[in-house]
Amino acid sequence: MRLQTAKSLVLAVIAAAALLIPAPAGAAEPKVLRFAFQGELKSVDPYQINESFSLSVNGAVYEGLLRRGPDMKLQPCLATSWEVLDPLHWRFHLRHGVKFDDGEDFTADDVVFSAGRVRSAGSDLKGRIPADAKVVKVDDYTVDFLLKTPDPLLINEWETWGIFSKKWSEAHGAAEPTPMNATTPPYAALHANGTGPFILVSHEPGVKTVWKRNPNWWDKRKGNIDEVIFTPIPNAATRVAALLSGEVDWMDPVPLNDQARVNANPETKVMTGPELRTIFLGFDQFRDQLGHSNVKGKNPFKDVRVRKAFYEAINEDAINRKVMRGQATPTALMIAPSLFSLSNDFHRLPFDPAESKKLLAEAGYPDGFEVQMDCPNDRYVNDEQICQAVVGMLARVGVKIDLNAEPKSKFFAAISAAGGFDSSFYLLGWTPSTLESFNVFQYIMGCRDPKTNWGGNNVGDYCNPKVDALARSALQETDEEKRDEIFAKAWRISLMDDVGYIPLHQQALAWGVSKSTHVIQRPDNYYIFAWVTKD
């Protein structure tokens, strides 16, 4: 007891002394990148959750066979080249001389092992490789993927399929990601061993994560960062203050209300750019009677005229101007224009309240009707305000909306399959993780089939078998241009003819950065530490 008191006294004296002695002006100070985000990093095992923040940040340690450049184009990474021997047989040639953080060599065994790990029970990234695909080691630096069905999009999400070391994982009981219901703490949730530009130093869940530069990285790095310190700062005002006061170099997101202030500060700026996420409105099109409406005995949204009337009642330009402060990009598609080569052929239906009223009257609702709208209030940029604007616009054509804005945890619980897709009219956002149209047709536009998870996020079950057939046929097409033509046909039917959804806009990214920190912004909102340079 007494000893400890003495010890703490000594420490206190040292601390007091430290107060008095100024730190020596260091020569060649290490470049430390201080990064803040609104959410926390849940695990340093990237297979744990399929969420872009976790995937991108863990990408500093774990690299995939391929990666994407600043222009989103696929580049070789741990694989130097690959060839499609036939549509069911892909061959990958691996990079020589790559070492994991623990010094072990990277070989084909690690790829085969990781292909198994990513598809094991506890993984949330099972979709990275088809379940029935076989992964075979040809030699130490060649791996074959044998598919059961052709899949031209096989490699699209491989940037975020990070390669684990077989030896390390097996030695630490991390051969499989820990099942979600595990009762013992998993090793790989706190420790990491990859091949990437940074090495994990420490991870305190929800408090702080530190990485240091990997001196043995195989690639030449674009940036000059020696250490990265990540802190979650959930409160937006505090996050902005931390940037303005120079305590963080880079933070995300900057709330729309604070962007002017961040730009007005001589040392900071907001980096904006269109995000890949599309914000849209969806309708319940499968119930015979809506769950939350005063129309009984029928479902008005089964009538395309009603859906079109809703579309034409919404003034997206006004939403962009007033709610999004001009930062959003209005869209006619359910996929970001940058991800679809024929996007210029598509235009939004005109804003036309008179026409909208006429359509409603034709459909048998001259005085409109009442329906509940479900909306998250903490998921997308100004999500609740967008919904409020929509409520006002629909009121002008006689439709009365009861707005039900909820935190995302409740919102998604209600509209998901587990909640019985319980919504009549809702706002949602979607980013196709494969960065192309098929993913949207699969999850959002496809007729729901619980067995295959086709249409798994099609809350209102918009369903047109013709669209499904087109999307599936596109997957057989290996020529990219021809594939996009097929998708264009499917988009035209589903959005222009059927008005299956009302696309609103691409929301904008808003990173707050200090002017002495140079970062590269990719539209998928990935944070790539290796590209950061500090003056």
Place this chain on the structure above:
Amino acid sequence: MIAFILRRLLASIGVLIAVGLIAFAMFRYVGDPVNQMVGIETSAAERAQLTHQLGLDQPAIVQAARFLINAARLNFGVSYQFKQPVADLIAARAPATLELALVASILSLAAGVPMGVYAALRRDSALTRLFQALSLIGISLPTFLIGVLMIYLFAVTLRWLPSFGRGDVVRIGWWTTGLLTVSGLKSLIMPSITLALFQMTLIMRLVRAEMLEVLRSDYIRFARARGLSERTIHFRHALKNTLIPVITVVGLQLGSIVAFSIITETVFAWPGMGQLFLQSIQNVDIPIMAAYLLLIATLFVVINFIVDLIYVLVDPRLRVHLGRA
């Protein structure tokens, strides 16, 4: 006396069980934890399987019972989000919260008591008016607003103090302390003032009222009659008697300082238990929510239990009453 203690103990356990039951009855309105555990593309079948594995498809009362039985064996389960044992997560966060609460309590006492005494002795001075105005602000302005205002003044404009976090910490055994580093001490200033402000106001008002009361009592008049100096009367006789109720209130308030640090911790991104709890609500991380609520309930129950015991020991009338009952 032993019967009394036993009765109180049983009642305490009853309170904890009730807290557990109410907590689990409410968790179903927070949202679906499975949604926060998997990505948006995960299939409904996999989600359903996970719901079943976690026992989330069972009635709330069964979930609560399972949690309480495990908790009685000091097993609080594993966080859904972080995959770490909840006990470890809370233990890692507890020092931050406890240090903040302790410093805030000391601050509120160190400022509140002298202010209260001064306000009682110099009822009409300008300084007293200032204190009264300050205390009105302390009681009426919400904590998060005070916190954000201070951040903009001291961190953004003047750049004297850090706007978030705990600074560098020193590890002593399992405890981490920010009290031994410069950045740790600097980080502590704004959150502890924010958290202390309300308590300080309360203490100042309490001390002032008690002091005025005591100054009117007979023994003060006799003291004056004995010709003691004003200084001795005020600080040896009056203040001492004033402090008894103040200490009781401060003791009771310690629990609420820990519990209400949630808001302060969120504003300053202070890595304590309150921030952990708030994160767990957003993520619907039921094991953390349940363990935190139980911990706070235990804290209140223990404090009240001790206070009851002290009352009995101190006040003979209560003892007689108990003897008859």
